[in-house]
Amino acid sequence: MISRRDFLQATVAASALWGASGVGNWSRLAAQQALTQDKLLEFDDYGNVTLIHITDIHAQMKPIWFREPEINLGVGAVNGQPPHVTGADFLKMFNIESGTPEAYALTYPDFEALARAYGRMGGLDRCATVIKAIRAARPDALLLDGGDTWQGSLTAQKTAGQDMVNVMNALKPDAMTSHWEFTLGIDRVTEIVEGLDFPFLGANIFDAEWNEPAYEPYKMFEVGGANVAVIGQAFPYLPIANPKWMFPNLSFGVREERMAEVVQEVRDNGADLVVVLSHNGFDVDRKMAGNVPGIDVILTGHTHDALPEPVMVGQTLLIASGSNGKFISRVDLDVQNGRMMGFKHKLIPIFSDVIEPDAEVAALIDAEREPFKAELEEVLGTTDSLLYRRGNFNGTWDDLICNALIDEHQADIALSPGFRWGPSLLPGDNITREDLHNATAMSYPAAYRSEMTGETLHTILEDVADNLFNPDPYYQQGGDMVRVGGMGYHIDVSKPQGSRITNMTMLKTGEAVDPAKSYVVAGWASVNEGTEGPAIWDLVEAWIRKQGAVTIDPNTSVQVTGA
């Protein structure tokens, strides 16, 4: 049963806006209050503009468990800065007591026990309730979807994103931006976008041949008497992190100078407030906020961070609204004479047992799932261990996948990509086919088996590590480290590319990995066209069925220093 607590809103008076640190007072005023829908939604309307932000839903229409990361390192200037704060440090930074609903929603400690106490989070029918309540108070509130919406479940996979498109349309977003959307293939994206009632924004998406803008960069809205420009920024590294051959004529990139141009353009066109709906990732947005003048609010996405308070960079607010439908951010702004005078912000946690599902959207979700019901619900096995993915180096879901790859492909070493999507399962839970697909569903799932030399493996680890730990955020791609089965290594995250990874060791024999020797490597989600192998979910399903009950041993194969 839910304990009687609530999140308090972070209210900052207009006079305190500039110079506010952005951290430290989220729950300072928190008294013991009832965890009720009314309390979760409580918000004294402020100013004249309301933004509603949801991002990185990854096709999770139903409530889920989602364990936040234990390790989420920041390098260089952002070391120890949000969102690179986890566990007890996070609780301390935001004055949250352990064991509370806030602690459960935002951090990893005692996850299993707190999950059992406070229940699953998310569910787009619950999100619909929250969105409708905000719109009841503020009819012209803008609902902005940060992307990674159409991918991440069995039903999204089987319908090429149509189930999510239908459910999101019922929520009536005002704009969205994108990342995994493009892994449906350019033709499918074009087909969906042509049918949307709202703009699919991406100021940084260009035609690769002519280097000309390929999508609408921004949309201007009139809200509360103010002109609000919403600029879209898609994930900058789509053609590198995902298969370029699926959208061969598009080019992305951070394109900071382009963002500066578009901000200037919307200001020249009379924008009183400039909002960037971004899929850059938090650190990239933080750098962009510092370098590009004139942005009032960045609604961040991609890196799946949930922060209970905005981070301020100069006079720009950075909002981080989590992932998987776990949170919705409400941001009220006072915009006068072309200036943002103050804000009020609340990260609304979607406790699925507390917030009433919206009946209309619940029925729509059920209708989308109905054709696949038997397939979704089939039990493949059970787990004795907590299964989760999020974290820089390893997660038990990927340990499971790596174990399956090694056994089924008779490999020495397994590689599983460092995706940040994929909900959790509690010890004792059944593993249904839906659960497995929630951790694997995507459009390039071939589980390959190939040979690589020790030197090649080292190059791959160094390359991925630099995507994560390059001290310049513009060189970061926002995923976590590639997960490795069968092999351990040491990483010094403070070193430059080429010298971070040492002590690569075969776990079975304890022998050092020989740069010149070939090893049998199994993996999945290769970005190369024509990769052959069974779909990862078929391979893992076969393995789970053989196991019956799955147990994942603690993984200490990655030694981390330099953080």
Added chain:
Amino acid sequence: MQLSRRNALALGLGGVAFAALPLPAMAAETVEELTAAFAGGATVGTGGVTLTAPEIAENGNTVPISVDAPGATAIMLLASGNPTPAVCTFNFGPAAGSQMASTRIRLAKTQDVIALARMADGSVVQASSTVKVTIGGCGG
């Protein structure tokens, strides 16, 4: 390495003709040698030249690069990590409406791309940008 493979295809901006001359392929001239020859004894400063390049190349074989140096008479592009660092030099005549150019270059590996601009008074400035050439594939 063939010169044509460097994709030294210049897209004229502003409608004013200028010449993009691939540098003579005297193999293995270093960045230092090329810089010294271009600067002609001037001390190389910074500011006044803008180099726009992607942080991470989507395709190392054809990386879009733009340079802009108002008032320049010539801009030289160097790819410091290529076997032959010289890429090309853009020369701007007095009738040029702007001193900017875009091209696509091939990068063998992660490296700094350097743009040097020679101004009408003979002074030389430079800008550089690290372009990462990555194997990619694990973002998400």
